[in-house]
Amino acid sequence: MPRISEECQAYDVNGMCRYHRFDAICVNPARVNQGVSTWYVSIESLWAGPGFCADTGCDTVASLLFKQLLLIQANMSPNVFDNILGTIGNTPLVRLNRITDDIKATVFAKVETFNPGHSIKDRMALKMIEDAEEQGLLKPGGTIIEGTSGNTGMGLAIAGIVKGYKCIFTTTDKQSPEKNDALRAFGAEVIVCPTDVEPEDPRSYYSVSARLEKETPNAWKANQYDNLSNSQAHYESTGPEIWEQTGGKIDHLLVGVGTGGTITGTGRYLKEKNPAIKVWGIDTYGSIFKKYKETGVFDKNEIYPYVTEGIGEDFVPQNVDFSVVDHFEKVTDRDAAIYTREIVKHEGIWVGNSAGAAIAGLLQLKQHFKSGETVVVIFHDHGTRYVGKMFNPAWMREMGYETVPGPVARELIRNKEVADVVGVMSTDSIEHAVSLMSDHNFSQIPVRRNDRIVGSLSESHAYSCIVEDPEIRKQPVQTIMQTAFPYVDIETPVTLLAQMITPEHPAVLVRDFKADKTYIMTGYDVLKAI
């Protein structure tokens, strides 16, 4: 068997070593007969063609035999690597057999949990680092700074360890704490920032990472949103892998969209191979992608806090190429959470929240996937990152996502007289809010700023403030407003919804995301309906 040196000169599109610099044993049948069994040749001359035989004494047959042996060895021992970075990519494509019962097409999942950081982000993290090294932006001993919800951080941290870089990450208080702890285990410094602030706010995780980049010597900010090495990584690896694994027989690609790197790079590659392939982006309620794609309008009213992790944005990252995406489909937090669990139950594949969103979206779009067609869905990350959330039954119950028998909020809404939520503006006077509540016979009212609900006001709280200081009635509502009522999905079981109505939250806002309608529901409404 030829000995292949560890030093690889060039990789093929799948990251497999195709050109080795090495001295190898070439078996020349003719010379074996003469008692000579070894030959030392360079792979460059070997792959250049049979001409190398003139230099080495190998004949053409030996040359072909040698190439064959090389390929066998390359295929037989692909699981030996110089370091962990070599294990990135080449993830399996796994057919889904049960959760897709309602889908006529064959559906495969690209299971990205097999990457060393357990997510697809390892691919782009390494590519961003290597490109930055090549461009002289990241220097030896440097510090990598990034705003990351966890997965990109993990990819950067792994590469940082192997390559000797320090990592500082900013993240948001919305992310699972397990993700932050995992990053810390890799030696990264993690700074947790508030979610519900504008990206330009100095406290946002975007702003904090920008400031750290300026303040830290020898720092490089990866900037996964606008760094095009991100989508390029998927153009060079994820796309070609899927094309090869399906033998080019892919009709639909369905991907959750965050930075846009995965959908843009993978979708672009596949569409270049076959422009008829349809690319479906999965978005979440509270994110701007769908409306931006459909209208070209950046609508700030689309933005509000949501639970789903990894997908959706409140700005347009440069890595999203909207021309690659044929359609964006929005999925509710509730459906994404439920399907995250269903994938494990039905397929035995433990994946994260954006995979749940992708499957929920796939089922919403099922009429588009015809018999005989092939759909590939990307499963971005591993379920271990969600043990405190979607895989925690108590959390599912608290959020109203548990499926329990009995009526759901939608059935109570049918009996409600008030069609849409009535709210008061945060700048309206307290006096106005009180008269609105009295006109409608409400004991509490949501408070809005523009189109967002930012707080609440109860009649009893307003009265006690006025009794204390009668002049306050001319002040704007925002001076005395209380915390906003929680949002619940219209499919929430009434038994769970009833538990959410407490003295601190005397009402909940029932949201029909698909119809874009919000209803206020009090304990009295629940009792009346039951």
Ligand SMILES: Cc1ncc(COP(=O)(O)O)c(C=O)c1O
């Ligand atoms: C779990 C998860 N799913 C989906 C995505 C979206 O992928 P992309 O950023 O390539 O659009 C991300 C990105 O952070 C993620 O972490």
